[in-house]
Amino acid sequence: MSAPALLVPRTRAGIAERLARSAATVQGVHTVTSQVPDWLVQQRRSVGAVVRRIPFAELDHWSFSPGTGNLGHDSGRFFTIEGLHVTRPEAEWQQPIIVQPEIGILGILAKEFDGVLHFLMQAKMEPGNPNLVQLSPTVQATRSNYTKAHGGMEVQYLEHFLAPRREQVLTDVLQSEHGAWFFQKRNRNMIVEVEEDVPVHDAFCWLTLGQILELLRLDNIVNMDARTVLASAPAVPAETRALSSDADLLAWFTGERTRHDVRARLMPLREIAGWQTGEHAVSRIDERFFRVVAVSVEGAGREVAGWTQPIIEPVERGVVGFAYRLFDGVPHVLAHALVEGGFLDTVELAPTVQCVPSNYAPLPAGDRPRFLDVMLDAPPERVRYSTVHSEEGGRFLNAESRYLIVETDEATTPTQPPPGYHWVTPGQLNWLAAHSRYVNVQARTLLAVLDAALRETTAP
């Protein structure tokens, strides 16, 4: 017995094409692209926030637990900083890590103006951003935010993401965040389209994808949350051929997950080896990698008037880059199946290079991260993209990296790469980014700019 029902095509037509049209539109209906950086500066002035480093003792409602030494909020909400013990056959280490099991929403509202999708972006202050205010998704809310654990204001536009009608959702996927600093964190990345008029509140503006891509050429303008949401959006299938089929790519990835035997368990922060706790920082005795510090935020117009919080500060600026080659005319980037202790499952696809070089300065040259010098020594004409971006300013203080896309050759990056590396096309990376935990957050930043960066430089 067959029931009559309104079936729909399994493949929803047109979303990728409409996103591509928006990406090709560099003039928006509402805002002039070149004015956005100044607008962000003005927003920063009007927020008037001051971020100060403070000793842990000045944290308000945050404290080290007497038993475990874990750093947490009195309410039991937000996040904790605990210890992590990672065991691999070839290495073992302990480190502090942010534990925040709840899933936040990173949501961008989209709407057509003059037949072109525009995206409602927010000028948002976050204490860890080097310039405080960056272009952010429409909504960027932890569950504590939107259940108002800290008694703050309403999250504007949140209702569009809590219960959107299905046909409005352009993308909706859980994506991982930094596995070196977060324990198994994931956020919900959404783009939701509205047809009705929505009010444009102060500190919001509509931009086309083309405008956002132009702004992604500038340092520290588009924040991490906006980058990962944009990377999760479906792209128009570009290439039908690649160095390996999609099935072979999955099989290789499965092999990488299997090959790495990673055991990661939380442990008391008090007991981690190789780290020391001072008045101002929890840091490695050899001062590599990162520190846990504390900041106070004063006079901010954010959800609450002011607050203090712990935050993670990397020791220095990082380098994050994809090696890029054309094979038989088809663009490929060299993905790295990278272990990070906080990943929910062993490895994810990372850029070719992802490191803070100074962490390796004390080590013999042979222990330098592979392909790092290919990135650092690239002649200018081979650098297709080079921009400084910072990571999520709510949890990371001045966590800047130079993001690079560098054209390479057979001598530096062979067609048959070393174990753990695999050439993938932008289309394959986009296909995998539609699912959770394939593409790490740094690779997603580069994925967001990949098509635009390659198009500009490879067009005749």
Added chain:
Amino acid sequence: MSAPALLVPRTRAGIAERLARSAATVQGVHTVTSQVPDWLVQQRRSVGAVVRRIPFAELDHWSFSPGTGNLGHDSGRFFTIEGLHVTRPEAEWQQPIIVQPEIGILGILAKEFDGVLHFLMQAKMEPGNPNLVQLSPTVQATRSNYTKAHGGMEVQYLEHFLAPRREQVLTDVLQSEHGAWFFQKRNRNMIVEVEEDVPVHDAFCWLTLGQILELLRLDNIVNMDARTVLASAPAVPAETRALSSDADLLAWFTGERTRHDVRARLMPLREIAGWQTGEHAVSRIDERFFRVVAVSVEGAGREVAGWTQPIIEPVERGVVGFAYRLFDGVPHVLAHALVEGGFLDTVELAPTVQCVPSNYAPLPAGDRPRFLDVMLDAPPERVRYSTVHSEEGGRFLNAESRYLIVETDEATTPTQPPPGYHWVTPGQLNWLAAHSRYVNVQARTLLAVLDAALRETTAP
């Protein structure tokens, strides 16, 4: 600069079609299907194994750790049984759980005979199988197995799975296992095709997919490991329309993962509340769900001559079933986004019903699992599939469930299902099963038989 290179189509043609041809072939070149059950009985006799329940004190090299009470092997390998503490907003519980972080290989070797793919299946003894010997994948090996942690024999045919050439791999994906009993367990599900002749060792035979599907109509013949591998294989895209698009299905699934706030942490087995440890069993005080017990295996011809091990024994036979309806001529099954404490991430798609009914007997009728009575009370002409299968006999003792596919209607299973349920087509389920952690192991057993079961009963 573009390098010449041998590109391949991203979509590898023909694999799903060749699998479908094998599924349609009910006579194999080597073995008569009807003789397989007898052959399994003969194999059981020749193995001559005897499985005895023993008290924990008779376990050899296994013991409860003095500190945590966790049950483990002296070598630190194989698996441990620890405590798990699951916290949800609406519920909280503690339970024993198997911790086995290493990834095993479940691999089936495939080869064409007379133009049709045949699969090399093994008659394998496992102590928890009700009838001891069942039809298993060619290779079924934990990392301890294939690194010979227990000093056993070579794993036959293993070399085909450790380093297959890419073009030989028909499917290769990490799949979850029982989240109620395993902590974040996953195994590598592989089908690898060979062109060369391979020797057929004792206890192995070549069967077509059609033959295996016939055997899947019989109780306790095809083991869980074989079922999950077959479910992971690509199917020919059947339907292009569905009640919801693939993108909407993913968005719904993302919403389900976000909606459920599940915190699961390992804890000492000694400290779990609501359970008691006796000489023969760790069991719930109210005797619901399952027990941890111990068995000895004697006179087996498996990897080693004999052994003892802990094993999990459910209290009674379960019911696992998909409600099935045709919408506008297109088959759909009702998937349930189910929380299991041991899942790596919150929920996976489970069958409409998955429970042991007697666990709910002490509860008020309103707390009975939803849709259970639709399964149990179905008139015979609506039952499209009904077979008893047992779960992985290496870890679970007599863990039988009746697997059902039942045709339902609007009155019992409405087009708009309750929250947490979603109508999906067989093709959508197969598409998701190509990736990790979408489709749980019980749903994969039903997925393996779904097309065949529906074809038989819906053909004119």
